[in-house]
Amino acid sequence: MDTTLRITSARAGRAFVAEIEKVSGQKLLACYQCGKCSAGCPMAAHMDILPNQMIRMAQLGMRDQLLAAKSIWMCVSCLTCNSRCPKNIRIAEVIESLRLSVLRTAKRDDHLEIMELSPEARAVLPPIATISAMRKLTS
């Protein structure tokens, strides 16, 4: 008997998949899970979900798990994954669109509170560090 296994994003997650594909400009289904993105990721040791897993979960529309992941805030857009992906997927763009999905809601759930750092910690930081962090982690 022939069995056909169809992988589609769950109905509830479909709007989310469409949003991520639009904002990132990437076709998520192109990923064939080779794992190269995760193998070279300098932040992988500090992530709860690896880059290739994030892409898989995005294909499947697993919105809540992805938006709660620590990983999306650990990625620093170093683009190592993008430059090595054999399918030319821009993984960093996908991860940025996940961050935006959190930051663009009415709640504006910022992931950095500069004023909570000690004055000494703030004083040593060059502007290039604080400005880039705020651009990436706050709304």
Place this chain on the structure above:
Amino acid sequence: MGNENKPMKLAYYPGCTLKNHAANFDVSTVSSMAKLDVEVEELERWNCCGTVHALGSDNVMNRVAPITNLVRVKEAQASEFMTGCAMCYNTLKRANIDVKSRADALETINNFLSLENTKYEGDVDVLHLLEYLRDRVGFDNLSKKVTKPLKGLRVACYYGCLLVRPKEVAFDNAENPMVMENLVRALGATPVDFSHKTECCGAYQTVDKPDVIADRTDKIVGSAQGERADLMVVSCPLCAFNLDFRQDDSKRLNPDFQNMPVLYFTQLMVLAFGCDEQALRFDLQHIDPLPALKARGLA
């Protein structure tokens, strides 16, 4: 290249960190370029480029800051300009590429900048200083200006991310760039090959997660130590901060960690060209470079 009486003029975008924490990068750029008969002219009314290129395809707002700077270049009657900061370079260059291929985004930005007298039309080129030195000055010409060859100095050239990724902005091989090694060789020093030269330092995570950076710095500086480098050179004030100032944290993390000075490549030019010592601004370094330089008879 210009001759002795008539220096070449080159529009220059320093970026904000070069006006404070990385003033050593700024002053060493200006003085070393003067030795090469290039007069760098800082743009008027430049603004922060925004530091990072926004990756969302619908984000036009974050392009306004970089594009405003390109308008300033046009106002200076220039069609190209140079920056040494790898991060500024990346952000300015990517914004430029982006608006050149998206007429609608460019129109939105120009509408936003309607009070400016100059319209941006994609007609400015963004150059990195290393690219300028290689392609316009030429390392052969540059080596003729060396009065104090950095003989015996073993240098680890660290690129990080922004000079080599993405490929649209890279002016050298993404996995094994050589432009800084070739510069270092022209200055009489010995570049060392090390495994982590294009590995990211962790960037802005340094703001609230210094432990993550301590680990990156341990790996990156450690790999250069493994090749017996005397010091490391960089082109980005954020790399410099992470790799230099976070070494204390690396030492706490790994007691075997060995300190290494981290300089801007322009500071090596200052040394080799025999510029005024004031142009080094070693007071802004965290790990003192003098012992390493003295050990090689260079200070």
